[in-house]
Amino acid sequence: MSFVPQIALATAGEDLGQRLYEALARTGFVVVTDHGIDLSRLHDAYAAVEAFFALPEEEKLAYVVGRDGQRGYTAFGREHAKDSPAPDLKEFWHVGRDAIAPNVWPERPKSFSREVAWLYEALDELGLKLLRALTGPLEVPADTFDEIAEGGNSVLRLLHYPPLSQDADPASIRAAAHEDINLITLLVSASASGLELLDRDGTWRAIEAPADAVIVDTGDMLARITNDHLPATTHRVVNPEGPNGSRYSMPFFLHPRPDAKLAVFDQFKDGSEAPDITAGEFLRQRLEAIGLK
Ligand SMILES: O=C(O)CCC(=O)C(=O)O
Numbered sequence: 001m002s003f004v005p006q007i008a009l010a011t012a013g014e015d016l017g018q019r020l021y022e023a024l025a026r027t028g029f030v031v032v033t034d035h036g037i038d039l040s041r042l043h044d045a046y047a048a049v050e051a052f053f054a055l056p057e058e059e060k061l062a063y064v065v066g067r068d069g070q071r072g073y074t075a076f077g078r079e080h081a082k083d084s085p086a087p088d089l090k091e092f093w094h095v096g097r098d099a100i101a102p103n104v105w106p107e108r109p110k111s112f113s114r115e116v117a118w119l120y121e122a123l124d125e126l127g128l129k130l131l132r133a134l135t136g137p138l139e140v141p142a143d144t145f146d147e148i149a150e151g152g153n154s155v156l157r158l159l160h161y162p163p164l165s166q167d168a169d170p171a172s173i174r175a176a177a178h179e180d181i182n183l184i185t186l187l188v189s190a191s192a193s194g195l196e197l198l199d200r201d202g203t204w205r206a207i208e209a210p211a212d213a214v215i216v217d218t219g220d221m222l223a224r225i226t227n228d229h230l231p232a233t234t235h236r237v238v239n240p241e242g243p244n245g246s247r248y249s250m251p252f253f254l255h256p257r258p259d260a261k262l263a264v265f266d267q268f269k270d271g272s273e274a275p276d277i278t279a280g281e282f283l284r285q286r287l288e289a290i291g292l293k
């Protein structure tokens with residue numbers, strides 16, 4: 001039995017919210033199976049993403065948009081975790097909602113925009129469904145997350161961790177320990193192992209999930225509005241110990257709309273809570289801390 005609880009979405013029924021809540025409160029992660037996302041289409045999306053990262057570096061660099069990396073391409077070695085000076089060993093592509101900031105799309109491969117836009121919508125829908133299920137145990141109105149996150153500033157990150165190079169900074173790992181900034185993150189299973197969570201007892205534990213599962217974790221925004229009743233979970237991606245191949249993964253960071261207020265739910269207020277802040281301002285502060293602003 002894996003350390004992280006697993007929930008089959010299609011058959012969870014009425015228990016879904018409570019089981020999600022307990023899993024996230026206990027480990028900060030939950031593995032969701034039978035989630036309804038079309039697996040053959042997911043395979044096509046992965047193929048398009050791999051084909052993009054295989055392009056020459058100059059071609060990819062043509063898709064760097066501004067400095068904050070919220071759309072298009074971010075080159076290898078550019079981002080570091082909030083408390084880590086050494087850069088992560090990754091390159092990535094960000095897709096978001098056009099109404100908030102227009103996307104850019106690569107010329108090649110041709111299928112990229114179609115497959116990636118499809119995946120964005122599918123994960124957005126699944127994420128809101130999970131958040132809606134959490135409203136029961138959180139004892140907040142059922143439309144709470146629709147109010148703040150429908151049409152939100154969510155970002156799908158397509159990640160490539162290249163094979164480890166001899167001259168990589170010895171202080172760097174694929175993704176240094178961090179917490180995600182957003183409400184929840186949905187990760188369609190990665191192409192290789194390496195993802196670890198920091199257990200509440202201080203132990204790093206590998207996250208195991210079936211290849212067709214979606215891994216869900218809590219971010220800082222959910223921690224903030226629940227006054228840490230659902231704490232954000234520290235996680236990292238370690239370097240490969242076996243074969244030195246590429247690793248691909250696709251986290252979807254579910255964000256509120258930038259103007260939505262992050263206010264602690266009344267029943268979690270105890271005098272220690274953080275002040276209200278807009279999701280946009282919270283994000284700006286955090287992007288600055290990871291070298292992207
Ligand atoms: O690559 C992964 O499996 C996780 C990546 C991650 O944690 C992140 O980009 O925030």
Ligand SMILES: [Fe+2]
Nearest residue numbers: 178179180235
């Ligand atoms: Fe993360």
